Amino acid sequence: MNSVIVNPPTQPIRTEIRLASSKSESNRALIINALTQFKGQLENISSARDTQTMMRLLQSSDVVADVLDAGTTMRFLTAYFAVTNQHKTMTGTPRMCERPIGILVDALRILGANITYKQNEGYPPTELNGFQYSGQNHLTIRGDVSSQYISALLMIGPMLPDGITLELTGEIGSRPYIEMTLQQMRAFGVTHEANWEAKTIRVPAQHYTPTHYAIESDWSGASYWYSLVALAKDAEVELLGLKENSLQGDSAIVKIMEHMGVKSVFTKRGVLLTKIPAEKAFAWDFTDCPDLAQTVAACAAVAGIEVTMTGIESLKIKETDRVGALQAELPKIGGELVELEQNTKYIVRRKAETPATPPSTPVIETYDDHRMAMAFAPVGMVFPVEISEPHVVAKSYPSFWDDLKKVTTIA
Numbered sequence: 001m002n003s004v005i006v007n008p009p010t011q012p013i014r015t016e017i018r019l020a021s022s023k024s025e026s027n028r029a030l031i032i033n034a035l036t037q038f039k040g041q042l043e044n045i046s047s048a049r050d051t052q053t054m055m056r057l058l059q060s061s062d063v064v065a066d067v068l069d070a071g072t073t074m075r076f077l078t079a080y081f082a083v084t085n086q087h088k089t090m091t092g093t094p095r096m097c098e099r100p101i102g103i104l105v106d107a108l109r110i111l112g113a114n115i116t117y118k119q120n121e122g123y124p125p126t127e128l129n130g131f132q133y134s135g136q137n138h139l140t141i142r143g144d145v146s147s148q149y150i151s152a153l154l155m156i157g158p159m160l161p162d163g164i165t166l167e168l169t170g171e172i173g174s175r176p177y178i179e180m181t182l183q184q185m186r187a188f189g190v191t192h193e194a195n196w197e198a199k200t201i202r203v204p205a206q207h208y209t210p211t212h213y214a215i216e217s218d219w220s221g222a223s224y225w226y227s228l229v230a231l232a233k234d235a236e237v238e239l240l241g242l243k244e245n246s247l248q249g250d251s252a253i254v255k256i257m258e259h260m261g262v263k264s265v266f267t268k269r270g271v272l273l274t275k276i277p278a279e280k281a282f283a284w285d286f287t288d289c290p291d292l293a294q295t296v297a298a299c300a301a302v303a304g305i306e307v308t309m310t311g312i313e314s315l316k317i318k319e320t321d322r323v324g325a326l327q328a329e330l331p332k333i334g335g336e337l338v339e340l341e342q343n344t345k346y347i348v349r350r351k352a353e354t355p356a357t358p359p360s361t362p363v364i365e366t367y368d369d370h371r372m373a374m375a376f377a378p379v380g381m382v383f384p385v386e387i388s389e390p391h392v393v394a395k396s397y398p399s400f401w402d403d404l405k406k407v408t409t410i411a
């Protein structure tokens with residue numbers, strides 16, 4: 001199907017949703033478990049394409065490892081294959097080959113990896129040609145481009161003869177993802193010392209202990225249901241499998257949505273979302289939770305809430321340039337994303353004198369980005385919205401449309 005139309009519900013929404021499990025937690029658990037010689041037991045592994053790709057590539061003896069569009073799979077496997085001395089060509093979609101990897105490759109080279117670029121310096125595809133430990137394990141690495149490089153290095157750290165010490169420079173983006181990595185490593189028996197003031201993390205040489213590890217549901221996927229409850233006239237949704245004390249930084253959606261009209265009550269099974277009055281304006285720093293920015297932007301544009309957004313610098317190097325994509329698509333639903341300070345501060349709002357409902361059904365382009373599709377789908381709670389290339393959701397939340405069909409009609 002080339003597009004779907006999400007229509008406003010004709011009845012109050014009362015439902016429970018068993019969310020997909022977290023691809024971020026799954027992909028870490030898979031790498032760590034591989035480093036136990038696959039001796040642990042992983043429960044609730046994600047059906048997300050990014051995770052299925054990781055599983056397939058960990059089991060494959062092919063020389064070419066094609067990660068498709070999965071950032072974590074590319075970054076984590078590059079480090080894993082490098083230190084386990086596997087000769088591989090790492091490649092992905094054309095967009096993946098535009099997403100930088102030089103910071104990670106430079107770090108792995110210092111450790112002793114022989115890596116070459118097959119096309120453009122600093123970008124996939126790369127060729128991994130073996131590993132000979134250099135004796136150098138103290139690395140200085142930028143923290144303000146992608147936390148995935150840091151997570152990738154931390155996970156392989158205990159396998160190195162002297163462990164690893166990372167000194168991070170610049171503002172640390174997506175820090176909860178680094179902490180998620182460290183916590184999952186700890187669940188597999190590996191200790192670390194992190195000093196966040198000094199921005200250093202040390203992982204001594206040690207062995208992972210095979211473990212039974214259960215993966216939580218996906219808070220990034222939960223965010224679309226928050227937006228849906230915020231925008232629907234009458235809705236109560238229980239999201240199953242989420243925990244109040246999550247490893248996932250995207251659980252920040254609980255606090256964000258308190259401003260946007262959704263109350264969260266944690267239950268034994270997950271979290272129950274109900275409607276509360278929304279605020280007119282608020283500000284949020286997305287440095288810790290960049291994947292929530294699109295959800296909030298689309299919701300705010302329709303709800304008429306002004307959100308001042310900072311910390312969205314990294315959006316430009318994700319599945320698409322997400323800032324550009326939002327600026328192109330929000331006007332179709334009556335919103336706008338305006339840059340207030342170059343690349344650092346934006347405001348998302350409803351455009352002045354915009355009718356509540358557009359004259360015809362807006363068609364939202366998704367730019368091969370699952371989050372563009374899922375962030376704009378809840379707009380259908382207010383007026384019909386057409387989402388192009390709906391299959392993009394498979395990257396992180398393959399059952400998204402089936403779940404949405406439980407609350408409204410999708411044509």
Ligand SMILES: O=C(O)C1=C[C@@H](OP(=O)(O)O)[C@@H](O)[C@H](O)C1
Pocket residue numbers: 023024025072145146147148151173174177290291314
């Ligand atoms: O480590 C992870 O699982 C992720 C880290 C974040 O990327 P950056 O660190 O590049 O911001 C996030 O956007 C991505 O969806 C998943």
Ligand SMILES: C=C(OP(=O)(O)O)C(=O)O
Pocket residue numbers: 069070071072073291318319371396
């Ligand atoms: C940015 C994302 O993923 P990745 O970087 O792993 O491709 C995402 O899922 O929004």
